[in-house]
Amino acid sequence: MHLHEVLAITDARLLTSGADLELSVQCGLASDLMSDVLRLDLTDGLLVTGLANQQVVRTAEMADAAAILLVRGKDLPAETVALAERVGIPVLATNLNMFESCGRLFRAGLQACAGGKAGQASKEAGAAAGSVAAQQIHRRGTAAS
Amino acid sequence: MTSSEVFKVEELAYELKIGDIMTRQVITVEPQATMRQVKEILRDRRITGTPVTIGRQLVGIVSIEDVIVAMERGWLDMPVAQCMTTRLHTVRDLDTVVRALNAFARTGVGRLPVLDANEQLVGILTKDDVTRGVLKALQAAYHEEEVRRYRASHVFEDMPSDHTSVMLRYDVAVNDFGSAGRASSQVKHALQRLGIDPRVVRRMAIASYEAEMNLVIHTVSGGSIIVEVTPQFVALLAADGGPGIANVQRALQPGFSTAPDWIREMGFGAGMGLSNIRACTDEMNLNSRPGRGTRLTAVVYLRPPSGAEGNVPNEAATDHGGLAADA
Numbered sequence: 001m002h003l004h005e006v007l008a009i010t011d012a013r014l015l016t017s018g019a020d021l022e023l024s025v026q027c028g029l030a031s032d033l034m035s036d037v038l039r040l041d042l043t044d045g046l047l048v049t050g051l052a053n054q055q056v057v058r059t060a061e062m063a064d065a066a067a068i069l070l071v072r073g074k075d076l077p078a079e080t081v082a083l084a085e086r087v088g089i090p091v092l093a094t095n096l097n098m099f100e101s102c103g104r105l106f107r108a109g110l111q112a113c114a115g116g117k118a119g120q121a122s123k124e125a126g127a128a129a130g131s132v133a134a135q136q137i138h139r140r141g142t143a144a145s
Numbered sequence: 146m147t148s149s150e151v152f153k154v155e156e157l158a159y160e161l162k163i164g165d166i167m168t169r170q171v172i173t174v175e176p177q178a179t180m181r182q183v184k185e186i187l188r189d190r191r192i193t194g195t196p197v198t199i200g201r202q203l204v205g206i207v208s209i210e211d212v213i214v215a216m217e218r219g220w221l222d223m224p225v226a227q228c229m230t231t232r233l234h235t236v237r238d239l240d241t242v243v244r245a246l247n248a249f250a251r252t253g254v255g256r257l258p259v260l261d262a263n264e265q266l267v268g269i270l271t272k273d274d275v276t277r278g279v280l281k282a283l284q285a286a287y288h289e290e291e292v293r294r295y296r297a298s299h300v301f302e303d304m305p306s307d308h309t310s311v312m313l314r315y316d317v318a319v320n321d322f323g324s325a326g327r328a329s330s331q332v333k334h335a336l337q338r339l340g341i342d343p344r345v346v347r348r349m350a351i352a353s354y355e356a357e358m359n360l361v362i363h364t365v366s367g368g369s370i371i372v373e374v375t376p377q378f379v380a381l382l383a384a385d386g387g388p389g390i391a392n393v394q395r396a397l398q399p400g401f402s403t404a405p406d407w408i409r410e411m412g413f414g415a416g417m418g419l420s421n422i423r424a425c426t427d428e429m430n431l432n433s434r435p436g437r438g439t440r441l442t443a444v445v446y447l448r449p450p451s452g453a454e455g456n457v458p459n460e461a462a463t464d465h466g467g468l469a470a471d472a
Contacts (some may be wrong), residue, residue, distance in 0.1 A: 002170075022277060035417035038351050039424065051412045055358075058326030059412070062333065062350040064343075079323075087330065 001025050001110045003067060003090060006046060009108050010101050012069060012094040015081055019090035025066045027113035030102050034059040045113040048101055054080045061087045071098045157282045163245050164238030166278025167259045167268035173198040174207065176226035180215040183207055183225055196258045197229050201265040203258050205229035235260050238267050242278065245270055300339065301376050310375040311339065317360040319367040322411065328370045329354035332381075339374055345445050348425040349379050352443045355418040356383035359441075362408050364388070368438075376447065381426075383441040390433035397423070397431065 004021040007014065030048035031037050034055055037047060042063040049056055052074035060068050068084070070076065073095040076084070084091045094101055106112075173196050174183055186195060187209055194208030207229040215221050215228050234252045236245050238259050248257055249272055259268040301309045313335055315328035333350035337343075353370060360368040360383060368385030390396045397419050404414025419441075423429045426443040433439040 020277075032412060033415045033417075034412035035355070035415045035421055038355060038421050039417060043347070049412075053411060054322070055326065055412050058330065058354065061326070062329060062347070062354045064347050 001105070001108065003092075005108065006067070006069065006105065006110075007092060009104050010069060010092070010094040010096055012092040015070070015076055015091040015093050016085045016089075018085060019067075023066060023090065025110065028102065028105055028110045029113040030098055038063060041114045043113075046105070046110070048098060048105075050074060050098055052076055052080075054083060057084045057087065057089060057091070060089050065089065067092065069094060069101060071096060071101045154279060154283065157279050157286075158243040158246060159241055161242045161278060161282055162238065163236055163240050163242060163259055163270055164268065166242065166274050166281075167238065167270045168274055169268045171196060171258075171266065171269045173266070174225055175199065176204060176224060176229070178225050179222050180207075180212060180225060180228055181221040184212045184216075184221065187212060194256055196266060196269065197225050198266055201267075203233065203235065203260065203264075203266045205231045206233060206256075206258065208255075233258065236270065237261070242275060245275060249275075308375070310373050311335075313372045313374075315357075315370040317357055317367050317370055319361060319364050321361060321367075325358060325361045326354060329357050332370070332372050335372070336374065336379065341374070341379065342447070345379060345447065348445055349381065351425050352422045352445075353381055353383075355422050356381065356441055356443070358413050359383065359418055360385055362404055362413065364439075378444050378446045380442065380444045384438065386438045387436060389435040389437050390431075390439055391435050393431055393433055396433075 001024065002021065003019060003023045003025065006012065006025060007021070024044075025046040026044040027042075028046045028048055029037060029040055029042050032049055032051045034051070037049075037059050042060070042065045044064065044066045046067050046069055047056070047060050047063075047065045048069045048071060050071050052070050054077075056068060056070075057080060059065075067090045070091065070093040074093060076091060076093075081091065096104070172186065172190050172192060174186060176197055176199065183195070187193065194206060196203055197205040197207055205226070207225050211228050211230065215223065220228060234248055234254055235258045236248055238261050245257060248254075255271060257270045258266055259270055261267045300311065313332065315331065317328055318324065329350055332353045333346055336346040336349055341349075349372070353372070357370055360370070364385040365387045366385075368383060371382040371384070373380045373382075395401050398416070399420040400416040402414050402416030404416075408414035419429075419431065422441070422443050427446050428442070428444040430442045431439070432441075
């Protein structure tokens, strides 16, 4: 689903400038708990949230999310909008509540982001052989303090 | 644009397939729809024309000009079939973009329906799609070049030593929510510049961010995030000087949290941080002593070079320099 479709479907407005409205979002994930968000695979997805602070932008950045949709008419402080623009994550805002936002998007065909653990699929073999490295780093970290 | 950039655009026009850049989700109308309905669709979807189809078979195209004519002549309740254009200029999804550019120039139309080998409509192409597609491909090409320039392997090849690693160190201040995430953002950027696999970058960025939030939320005086990158692994150390964790086993339980409510209101403190770090890294180690401080290490292994010896850093290899020398 393209960003302009998300805007139309949720009657949202764009808070950040310079966004590519043709940007495509692959899936959706709704939560106000950023640690829950980081647990799941949000790659190229839309983060739907009622939480309006800088950590939402940082979370989306770390998780490789495509865009953020703020619900319930929330606004973002100017410096947070600037941060989102800097890291290239468009932020949309709708007056709809979380339930209706998700319902409309789902009905329009946006699927839920995969529920697997972050990075689980790409974990590589060799971890067993690697415990030495962790100990090493750990030990040297101790020495560093 | 320099001449080499122009050359690159031309090259892309010959390389890119129409199917790569066309819009796949085509809005279509059926021949029996009325012109009034078409007018509404064009207005609602903010488009200037749409293909007319029976199933996926293209039978015509109706544009905003046709709607204007219909309005002028009072034909709005007539079916599309009687107002649409049936002289169709189409392109194939497997054709190169240069074919589409020629078709645009030759016919003067604004949009080209795209058909597959079975004559079925699979997309639509506008000049905007071409511009966007070429720019995107150009950006990707530049990104590739940039990554190549900064590839970790090049760093390691260009500056040979017996055990080369890149160390990044960040200071994290306690309770500074304005800057929280800055270190992890920079970690992510650095790993990208070093050409690390994007999936690994993402895992490490998430681990670093959770660790950084822990330093911001729970420590007495902040701490450090140290990231070490080698050809074999990326390692993260989050170290602080206290207060330390009284019960490490309990701290590792998903859902266990000592964070106050105001932290929860910021979207954190759900007791998932450590368990998230464990989930997205290959190795995690938590060591803490109340009153002394906490050391969290997490490692993600990179694909080992085939047949290479010593993929895992051994005692002797990592004992010289590194984090110890950094202190």
